[in-house]
Amino acid sequence: xSETPKSSRQKQKFEHALxxxxxxxxxxxxxxxxxxxxxxxxxxxxxxMVPVIVLIFSIIIFGFVAGPKFFSPFNLSLIMxxxxxxxxxAAAQSLVILTAGIDLSVGAIMVLMSVIMGQLAVTxxxxxxxxxxxxxxxxIAAGAMNGFLVxxxxxxxxxxxxxxxxxxxxxxxxxxxxxxxxxxxLDEIAPLLKFFGxxxxxxxxxxxxxxxxxxxxxxxxWYILNHTSxxxxxxxxxxxxxxxxxxxxRTNRTLITVYGLAGLVCAIGAWASIGRVGSVSxxxxxxxxxQSITAVVIGGISLFGGRGSIIGPLxxxxxxxxxxxxxxxxxxxxxxxxxxxxxxxxxxVAIDQWIRKVSS
Amino acid sequence: MKKALLGAALGALALGMAAVxxxxxxxxIGACLITKTDINxxxxxxxxxxxxxxxxxxxNLSTYAGKVDGDHETQVQAIESCIASxxxxxLLTASDTKAIVPVVKKARDAGLIVIALDTPLEPIDSAxxxxxxxxxxxxxxxxxxxxxxxGDKAADAKIALLDLTPSAPSVDVLRDQxxxxxxxxxxKDPNKIGDEDDDRxxxxxxxxxxxEGGREAMENLMQRDPDINVVYTINxxxxxxxxxxxxxxxxxxxxxxxxxxxxxxxxxxxxDGVIGxxxxxxxxxxxxxxxxxxxxxxxxxxxxxxxxxxxxxDTGVNLVxxxxxxxVPSISVEEGMNRCWx
Numbered sequence: 218x219s220e221t222p223k224s225s226r227q228k229q230k231f232e233h234a235l236x237x238x239x240x241x242x243x244x245x246x247x248x249x250x251x252x253x254x255x256x257x258x259x260x261x262x263x264x265x266m267v268p269v270i271v272l273i274f275s276i277i278i279f280g281f282v283a284g285p286k287f288f289s290p291f292n293l294s295l296i297m298x299x300x301x302x303x304x305x306x307a308a309a310q311s312l313v314i315l316t317a318g319i320d321l322s323v324g325a326i327m328v329l330m331s332v333i334m335g336q337l338a339v340t341x342x343x344x345x346x347x348x349x350x351x352x353x354x355x356x357i358a359a360g361a362m363n364g365f366l367v368x369x370x371x372x373x374x375x376x377x378x379x380x381x382x383x384x385x386x387x388x389x390x391x392x393x394x395x396x397x398x399x400x401x402x403l404d405e406i407a408p409l410l411k412f413f414g415x416x417x418x419x420x421x422x423x424x425x426x427x428x429x430x431x432x433x434x435x436x437x438x439w440y441i442l443n444h445t446s447x448x449x450x451x452x453x454x455x456x457x458x459x460x461x462x463x464x465x466x467r468t469n470r471t472l473i474t475v476y477g478l479a480g481l482v483c484a485i486g487a488w489a490s491i492g493r494v495g496s497v498s499x500x501x502x503x504x505x506x507x508q509s510i511t512a513v514v515i516g517g518i519s520l521f522g523g524r525g526s527i528i529g530p531l532x533x534x535x536x537x538x539x540x541x542x543x544x545x546x547x548x549x550x551x552x553x554x555x556x557x558x559x560x561x562x563x564x565x566v567a568i569d570q571w572i573r574k575v576s577s
Numbered sequence: 578m579k580k581a582l583l584g585a586a587l588g589a590l591a592l593g594m595a596a597v598x599x600x601x602x603x604x605x606i607g608a609c610l611i612t613k614t615d616i617n618x619x620x621x622x623x624x625x626x627x628x629x630x631x632x633x634x635x636x637n638l639s640t641y642a643g644k645v646d647g648d649h650e651t652q653v654q655a656i657e658s659c660i661a662s663x664x665x666x667x668l669l670t671a672s673d674t675k676a677i678v679p680v681v682k683k684a685r686d687a688g689l690i691v692i693a694l695d696t697p698l699e700p701i702d703s704a705x706x707x708x709x710x711x712x713x714x715x716x717x718x719x720x721x722x723x724x725x726x727x728g729d730k731a732a733d734a735k736i737a738l739l740d741l742t743p744s745a746p747s748v749d750v751l752r753d754q755x756x757x758x759x760x761x762x763x764x765k766d767p768n769k770i771g772d773e774d775d776d777r778x779x780x781x782x783x784x785x786x787x788x789e790g791g792r793e794a795m796e797n798l799m800q801r802d803p804d805i806n807v808v809y810t811i812n813x814x815x816x817x818x819x820x821x822x823x824x825x826x827x828x829x830x831x832x833x834x835x836x837x838x839x840x841x842x843x844x845x846x847x848x849d850g851v852i853g854x855x856x857x858x859x860x861x862x863x864x865x866x867x868x869x870x871x872x873x874x875x876x877x878x879x880x881x882x883x884x885x886x887x888x889x890x891d892t893g894v895n896l897v898x899x900x901x902x903x904x905v906p907s908i909s910v911e912e913g914m915n916r917c918w919x
């Protein structure tokens with residue numbers, strides 16, 4: 218605001234005071250971010266860091282609270298085993314949530330497909346590989362049905378999958394007669410169905426094939442989501458469907474494949490669940506859909522779509538497993554475990570909201 | 578003309594009403610069966626019993642069920658529909674034994690007889706009668722069997738108890754406490770799980786009564802003490818899950834698993850050595866006798882009596898095992914198979 222004598226226009230008298238005033242009042246300040254802001258910015262760029270930090274801290278804390286038993290390789294491998302099924306479902310759930318959708322039917326698809334595999338192999342005597350394959354096809358069909366209703370009939374994913382959850386649940390009970398297929402029967406007729414229950418002993422740790430399968434599924438999905446155009450489309454649709462469509466992405470087609478792939482992952486989970494449970498149990502995993510959403514949310518994938526890494530839900534599932542195991546070893550009652558997971562979920566979403574508010 | 582039309586309309590309406598199967602005819606006794614779910618083989622058997630008794634006695638039966646175990650809302654609606662239908666009585670297996678009491682009272686105030694099947698209401702006299710397995714005795718039998726089987730070693734047994742849900746419904750408490758009493762543990766308050774301080778108890782965990790829950794609960798308790806050698810389970814699916822967990826640790830030999838129910842897969846598991854002994858209950862009898870009681874009440878106004886020494890009518894329980902022990906009456910696996918449900 219220095220004086221320019223050659224100015225075409227003479228300054229008016231009342232403006233003279235401006236020269237001595239502070240000219241920095243309306244400047245953007247990039248240099249002096251508070252620590253809080255820095256953290257917020259960092260997390261905005263790396264949303265998976267929240268669950269990773271929580272996981273590390275909870276492992277350390279429970280190591281102290283629950284004692285050395287918690288850190289035993291045996292216990293750590295057991296946690297992996299116990300979260301493997303919910304982890305696989307969380308992977309399926311993440312795909313859908315990344316598109317700003319939600320899939321309440323993942324657990325029901327999984328149990329239904331395990332029943333189909335079991336009934337085909339045991340009751341109808343279909344060779345086990347074929348029964349498993351039929352389950353996979355069924356999973357894709359069930360998922361694609363969700364996708365079709367969401368994209369073609371244009372119903373909200375919440376409503377569609379709320380409906381199909383009930384439909385698949387009813388079919389499951391009808392096909393199974395609510396009766397489990399016993400472990401001994403499976404051993405006799407279709408031992409392949411129990412494949413993922415087998416384990417490799419590494420020292421005192423027992424790593425089941427099911428836990429390894431979970432890791433493989435996450436790795437494959439991570440690759441697909443980050444290194445294929447389909448994967449980038451999924452993020453684009455979740456971020457802004459209209460914009461994605463305008464940039465030439467066939468959003469409806471992609472969405473149907475997202476739900477279909479989620480269905481396939483659930484069906485793979487179905488095979489793994491038979492190994493984990495030891496029998497085909499139509500009454501198991503009734504809360505699996507909600508547990509999978511919990512894992513996804515704690516894993517830092519935004520329920521509003523388009524943001525978060527697929528690795529997050531794996532960490533999320535492990536956090537839930539670590540909490541349950543740690544609280545149990547510390548002798549805490551079941552209901553307080555449920556209580557803790559409830560708070561964890563709310564805090565996770567609160568953190569997500571806070572990160573989203575970041576100013577650029 | 579208008580009147581004629583109106584008359585015709587009313588006539589058609591009356592005809593229509595007559596065609597509705599559930600609208601009870603004036604001389605027909607209506608009854609309702611409300612179960613926790615309609616897919617659990619236990620309740621399927623119950624429905625079978627109720628249907629057979631209704632056919633035999635000329636009762637007009639309507640059946641209702643919750644979607645899953647614990648679905649309280651649907652049961653409330655079922656009782657309300659049942660009152661509205663003009664039925665004489667309700668057979669009920671309540672999902673929430675305390676919360677259902679007010680609506681049961683509404684039904685009784687409306688002149689219906691309410692008989693609780695399998696699961697007593699809390700308090701038990703909220704229903705006119707209860708036809709059930711003596712769940713405490715069912716637990717006691719397997720407790721006695723396990724203690725007798727171990728002999729001297731019972732004194733330093735390591736016991737895991739796999740219960741149903743964190744809310745601990747009465748059946749959960751009765752079986753759990755009955756088992757401990759039968760095993761020779763001081764149960765202190767028989768209405769409370771977990772107030773015992775016997776060193777032989779490794780711990781309690783919940784299973785939701787299915788294989789997945791049974792496996793996880795067993796894994797959890799093995800973490801506390803890998804030397805567990807007696808496992809009590811709330812039902813046979815939980816027992817099958819517990820066995821899988823033990824097998825994955827390579828510790829299935831030398832562990833006694835006991836259970837309650839007597840479903841066909843459970844009895845087969847006794848035969849295969851997965852379960853040592855199980856207490857078998859008889860859902861078909863409960864419902865059959867329940868329908869007969871409703872008929873009797875509708876005709877004579879007499880309420881069913883209770884079994885002597887108990888505050889409900891005991892429909893019987895038998896220990897099924899292929900390893901009988903002295904002093905504990907039991908039936909063979911063959912007989913158990915003949916009378917199993919599911």
